[in-house]
Amino acid sequence: MEEAETVDHVLWGCEFAQKVWRASAVHLSAGVASTMSFVEVVDHCFTDLQFPLVEIFFTTAWALWQARNVLFWEDKVVTVSDVVLRGAESTMNFIEAGDIEDVMQPATPEPEPQKWEPPTGDIFKLNIASQCSGTQRREGLGIIIRNQVGLLMATMSCSFEMLEDKIQSRARMVLKALQFVKAIGLSKVIVEGCWRDLFRLLRTTGPCLANSDVLVDDIRCLAKDCFVLSFNSIQANCNRAAKALATEALSSSFEQVWLEDFPAVILPIVQSDYQ
Template sequence: MAPLEPTQPDCVWRNVAGAGKAECKIWQFPTRVSRCTDATNVTGFTWALTQTWQPPEGQVYKLNFDAAIFANLLASVVGVIIRNDRGQVMAALSLKGGVVQDSDEAEVVACWKALEFAIDAGFSDLIVEGDNATVMKSIASGQTDLSRLGNIYDDIHCLARGLRYMEFNSICRSANGVAHSLARYAKHLDEDIVWLEDSPPPALEALLAVSRLRLNEELEFTEL
């Protein structure tokens, strides 16, 4: 088993009925599965190094996003997928973004684009997941960011405050395969592509992989 590394802290920023604030402890050296419970003890946040994608509970939707930078492109690419509590695709997006300086900027811009897309599509109860721990920790803190990306972080928080329910979670890359597939597909696009209540063909293999993993986990749990 590979040693644990303190590079993927837990983070969650919650917005309930517009009262957004950060409610989380950061575990720099987690156990195989670490748990973070907010101060009001309403819900908990779990993150595992070997995490697979898990559906949201109830009437909340889960949005996963990812960004990538290709050396031969003067632009970043973004992939977004929104699924319900049954794992069904409600909306998806592949787009080619603008020029960015590094991966952190690409991820922050991707989160901003993902939230705009979700709001335009009519979603108001969201769990947003990304696999860049540094970016997600900054977003989840809810604090003013004084870096060159501060204005984008502010825009993300402004969008989040307009939603009825909002969480920002940091996850492992293994739980973000569908969004990653959509981001890579955007490399070949000249214009944005949106899918509504339909599984995007560029991510079918990744979606099937998620379904197989979840089925195997359910079978293992049943055997126990």
């Protein structure tokens, strides 16, 4: 005899739901039983859990209900791992959309720079950009490091096979950039680029819930070694030199490095940035 379908049953009581909760990052106290109503479980959730596990709890519950609808309306079975992953990814998207405190207490944003600006003191600024080629299925990477007076300390370009996941692709490139910084012995670095979602993720202190979780963790560890001071999202016109270098990278299959020098293709942009 089939069990009656109720909200409590779908989201908590049924065997499938219990498997999902055991596989998820949400670990409730031993006092939470499968015989409880979902409302009672929610009460325990607010008592036992903290950010971002509360968010994971609710997005996983939503993913469970979506799995129920897919089975009911489309006769398709969604796996436990699919539900867990969808809940985690939805939480990541929620976190990337902005901090709750920023929504509750909006601050007047400072005007963004309209062109590249040099760092201050003994700090270096690393600009990073990518350029995709759909025909080649490759992505070019451009990295430019300048000092407080705008002089180029190092540049690098290379290319990668294109990935479908943009955050994972960009995380791979940021990791490459920090490995370059460490290899040439620089520290106290500000990283700038046009990758708002990834940089916001790197600035959070909680666990990474994306497919790129291992890469993000590696970046955070390496950033500490290199004394990376911040990851800043900027407008495209502040990142023109790195973008031009990334575009040029698609014309070569080799990694290229310039120390205290730079390729001719970015000369006009670098000169313009000095003015």
